[in-house]
Amino acid sequence: xxxxxxxxxxxxxxxxxxxxxxxxxxxxxxxxxxxxxxxxxxxxxxxxxxxxxxxxxxxxxxxxxxxxxxxxxxxxxxxxxxxxxxxxxxxxxxxxxxxxxxxxxxxxxxxxxxxxxxxxxxxxxxxxxxxxxxxxxxxxxxxxxxxxxxxxxxxxxxxxxxxxxxxxxxxxxxxxxxxxxxxxxxxxxxxxxxxxxxxx
Ligand code: GAR
Numbered sequence: 001x002x003x004x005x006x007x008x009x010x011x012x013x014x015x016x017x018x019x020x021x022x023x024x025x026x027x028x029x030x031x032x033x034x035x036x037x038x039x040x041x042x043x044x045x046x047x048x049x050x051x052x053x054x055x056x057x058x059x060x061x062x063x064x065x066x067x068x069x070x071x072x073x074x075x076x077x078x079x080x081x082x083x084x085x086x087x088x089x090x091x092x093x094x095x096x097x098x099x100x101x102x103x104x105x106x107x108x109x110x111x112x113x114x115x116x117x118x119x120x121x122x123x124x125x126x127x128x129x130x131x132x133x134x135x136x137x138x139x140x141x142x143x144x145x146x147x148x149x150x151x152x153x154x155x156x157x158x159x160x161x162x163x164x165x166x167x168x169x170x171x172x173x174x175x176x177x178x179x180x181x182x183x184x185x186x187x188x189x190x191x192x193x194x195x196x197x198x199x200x
Contacts, residue, residue: 002082002186005033007089012043013171014087014108014178019050021179029186033079035072037091055079059091069094076101083185086140087178090119095142103192105140106185108178110170112136112152117145122170123163133157133166135174137181139192148197150181150190 006015015034021027034047037059047054055075062068073096076084086093086107098105111121113136116128125133134154141147153173157166184190184199191198 002029003032003080004029004083004085004182004186005035005076005079005081006031006043006085006087007035007076008041008043008087009036009038009090010041010043010088012041012046012088014174015043016046017175017179018085018087018182019046019052021183023050027179027183027186029083029182032081035075035079037068037072037089043088065094069097073097073100083182085178085182092144093140098140098142103139106137106150106181107140107145107147108174109136109138109145110167110174111145112154113138113145113149120163122167125157126161126163126166131157133170135170135177137177139197148192148195150184150197150199151177153177 006018008015022029022031031052033053033055034043035055036043037057039056039058044054057072057075059068084101084105109121111125112134116124132154134152136149137151138149139147155169155173189200
């Protein structure tokens with residue numbers, strides 16, 4: 001059985017979807033840790049309810065980004081997992097961390113990449129006026145939201161949508177897409193070939 005760790009900064013609804021998918025047997029994995037940069041993250045309570053160990057690397061207590069990242073890297077190495085799942089981790093991961101876990105880190109992004117990278121992807125989509133939006137699960141590389149794509153789901157954008165309405169519609173799909181990608185990874189059904197991800 002593969003071991004995974006989830007890295008999250010906030011509410012943790014995607015983390016909850018992963019917990020639920022593990023509990024109901026859909027995802028054959030053990031969640032070994034929640035790692036968070038935010039001591040106030042609601043994800044921490046979700047971990048406690050599920051009996052998952054929590055590691056807090058509080059960004060605000062470090063004098064520099066480098067020292068924070070060093071501590072985060074140590075925590076990640078210590079977790080000793082097969083896969084890191086970024087589920088609402090709201091910082092850019094430094095190259096030293098990305099390089100330490102090649103092909104072992106995935107992220108969920110609330111847009112149809114490569115459109116609308118970075119923060120507030122749903123707001124960017126509404127402001128741009130696209131008719132389709134969605135979510136992407138991808139491997140993490142050194143680019144911003146630019147690693148090989150594993151799964152995408154799309155949703156319509158309604159004329160009446162504001163950022164929150166669109167975010168909510170996308171989120172429902174995130175909660176399916178992310179556990180699905182983890183399931184495929186844990187079943188060894190994912191192969192990265194250059195930019196392409198093959199699913200067997
Ligand atoms: C999700 O919509 C996720 O896709 C997004 O943050 C939200 C976290 O929600 N991630 C990013 O924007 C990463 N750049 P959650 O904490 O309820 O899972």
